[in-house]
Amino acid sequence: MADANWSARGAAVRVIFLGPPGAGKGTQAARLATHLGVPKIGTGEMLRTATARGTPLGRQAHPYMEAGNLVPDDLLVALVRERIAEADCARGFVLDGFPRTLPQARGLEEMAGGDPRAWVVFDFEVPRDVLMLRLSGRRWCPSCQATYHVVNDPPKRDDLCDACGTALVQREDDNESVVAHRLQEYDERTFPLIEYYRGRARMVRVDGNRPMDAVFRDLLHALEVPA
Numbered sequence: 001m002a003d004a005n006w007s008a009r010g011a012a013v014r015v016i017f018l019g020p021p022g023a024g025k026g027t028q029a030a031r032l033a034t035h036l037g038v039p040k041i042g043t044g045e046m047l048r049t050a051t052a053r054g055t056p057l058g059r060q061a062h063p064y065m066e067a068g069n070l071v072p073d074d075l076l077v078a079l080v081r082e083r084i085a086e087a088d089c090a091r092g093f094v095l096d097g098f099p100r101t102l103p104q105a106r107g108l109e110e111m112a113g114g115d116p117r118a119w120v121v122f123d124f125e126v127p128r129d130v131l132m133l134r135l136s137g138r139r140w141c142p143s144c145q146a147t148y149h150v151v152n153d154p155p156k157r158d159d160l161c162d163a164c165g166t167a168l169v170q171r172e173d174d175n176e177s178v179v180a181h182r183l184q185e186y187d188e189r190t191f192p193l194i195e196y197y198r199g200r201a202r203m204v205r206v207d208g209n210r211p212m213d214a215v216f217r218d219l220l221h222a223l224e225v226p227a
């Protein structure tokens, strides 16, 4: 367990979250980053910042984003490299939504260098029917961006935002056929990463089909961090 004891070694904590859409990675990643006092690096946010700042890489990424296309792996890797070189990442960082493909994972390994065991990879497992229910039940306020869930976190009044009263909508990403497609895409493109990281990083399997607080306690326990 010594290799996970990053705080005692003074090493930076580098955390990767793997798992299908709907597994709760984003929520846990944000909470963990706050708890550890390190940045959470989400690719969407990172891309928006880089393009808004007009950095050379941001300018390269801009046409892809504007056209709604995926940003190529090498460009995304370069952006992450730029981001984790910033001063606030010196003590570590939590990656959310990256890497998603094998080329991204290889790029990340090259840029990070050093002891691969310094990486902790949380592999979230959630049964497929639970994922379908979680994702297709999501509702979203187009006005204030608040999020709800028809079963787990319903608004007080049917289909209306608690905060601003706007009619809630289902994002196109969350309708059932799109959800099924996203899960299939995960199987094809991201699932091989689990195999890749086995033996290269410290893999921690997480049962994501439990209450959020219980999942979070597992993460802290694995990192040997006090709650």
Ligand SMILES: [Zn+2]
Binding pocket: 141, 142, 143, 144, 145, 146, 161, 162, 163, 164, 165, 166
């Ligand atoms: Zn609202």
